[in-house]
Amino acid sequence: MNIAVIGGGSWATAIVKILTENNDYVGWWMRDEENVMHIKKYHNNLKYLSSVELATERIDISNDLNHIVSNADCLIFAIPSAFLKSALSGLEVDIKDKHVFSAIKGIVPDENLIVGEYFNQNLGVPLDQIGVITGPCHAEEVALERLSYLTVASTNADMAKKVAKNLTCDYILTKTSDDIYGTEYAAVLKNIYALAAGIFHGLGYGDNFQAVLVSNGIREMKKFIKSVHPIKRDINGSAYLGDLLVTAYSQFSRNRTFGNMIGKGYTIRSAMLEMNMVAEGYYAARLIREVRKENEVKMPIADAVYKILYENRNPKKVMAKLALKLS
Numbered sequence: 001m002n003i004a005v006i007g008g009g010s011w012a013t014a015i016v017k018i019l020t021e022n023n024d025y026v027g028w029w030m031r032d033e034e035n036v037m038h039i040k041k042y043h044n045n046l047k048y049l050s051s052v053e054l055a056t057e058r059i060d061i062s063n064d065l066n067h068i069v070s071n072a073d074c075l076i077f078a079i080p081s082a083f084l085k086s087a088l089s090g091l092e093v094d095i096k097d098k099h100v101f102s103a104i105k106g107i108v109p110d111e112n113l114i115v116g117e118y119f120n121q122n123l124g125v126p127l128d129q130i131g132v133i134t135g136p137c138h139a140e141e142v143a144l145e146r147l148s149y150l151t152v153a154s155t156n157a158d159m160a161k162k163v164a165k166n167l168t169c170d171y172i173l174t175k176t177s178d179d180i181y182g183t184e185y186a187a188v189l190k191n192i193y194a195l196a197a198g199i200f201h202g203l204g205y206g207d208n209f210q211a212v213l214v215s216n217g218i219r220e221m222k223k224f225i226k227s228v229h230p231i232k233r234d235i236n237g238s239a240y241l242g243d244l245l246v247t248a249y250s251q252f253s254r255n256r257t258f259g260n261m262i263g264k265g266y267t268i269r270s271a272m273l274e275m276n277m278v279a280e281g282y283y284a285a286r287l288i289r290e291v292r293k294e295n296e297v298k299m300p301i302a303d304a305v306y307k308i309l310y311e312n313r314n315p316k317k318v319m320a321k322l323a324l325k326l327s
């Protein structure tokens, strides 16, 4: 099975590193031609995880999407959700017979679909060829080869096992799941809650309160996921609670960092400029409201984050009000 990774950021770079531990061929698409040349020459991604020495003799790297997609049986998408559609606009190859795994933790703008649904409904990829790669795992820790777990979800158990096997190495252990909706929504929501954790931290709230926030966050997540896809799942599993915990607490979290800046008084624009990376929770806070219109679930934490980011409301006042509602 030829696997290709689509995206040029930190997570794509980390996944390529992992895949080269097991595979003699890894396809890799990124849009920036200059960076492609740099990686071929210097064996590292200048802009993201530049300390990682990439086994370029095993990587077919190109900014020609159709070339990379044509040569692959299985595609792993690791582009921020906001740029997925623009990246796919150059795609001429039919992908209906490919396996498509999303490592993206966001909702596709304008469509209000999670990534798997988008590939299924808009690109005709059958549901049993769709999968999710998720779990508590920061690219920066992959770069350091610190032990991490990934969950590979697909309704096709054989395919989940195959992809999981390809991702397993000395520093990556894997689990499989059939919960393609629940794992994707959990990955979207935990970014919003981590952003809330960052805002509270920036406002000066301490660890005692953060624990209450995270405890409320997992319950809010559970209610929402149950409303959109009510199957039996253990919300305390590492793809759900585990990912919320690492994103809310880790020094590497983009969402927590972004929220922290907002709590400290940065404008949204200046917080974005300060980061060379994307905080998916910013987009998710808006898009989850659209998805939610059909589901009447109460989500006070997500609502508070939305008010701060999109209604220009005062973070101190909004979060003080939210803090009194938690239990």
Ligand SMILES: NC(=O)C1=CN([C@@H]2O[C@H](COP(=O)(O)OP(=O)(O)OC[C@H]3O[C@@H](n4cnc5c(N)ncnc54)[C@H](O)[C@@H]3O)[C@@H](O)[C@H]2O)C=CC1
Pocket (backbone or CB within 6 Å): 007, 008, 009, 010, 011, 012, 031, 048, 078, 079, 080, 081, 083, 086, 087, 103, 104, 105, 106, 137, 138, 139, 140, 276, 277, 278, 280
């Ligand atoms: N970084 C991590 O540790 C993890 C990230 N993810 C997810 O992976 C996805 C990708 O995130 P990262 O790799 O962290 O992103 P990143 O923030 O490291 O990189 C940003 C990427 O977006 C591209 N980009 C920036 N502006 C663009 C534009 N206007 N048009 C098209 N592309 C543009 C950049 O070239 C770069 O490839 C996200 O959904 C994220 O939630 C999931 C697990 C871990």
Ligand SMILES: O=C(CO)COP(=O)(O)O
Pocket (backbone or CB within 6 Å): 105, 135, 136, 137, 138, 191, 194, 243, 246, 247, 252, 253, 254, 255, 256, 278, 279, 280
């Ligand atoms: O999903 C992640 C870790 O599992 C990455 O979270 P951040 O985007 O907040 O860094």
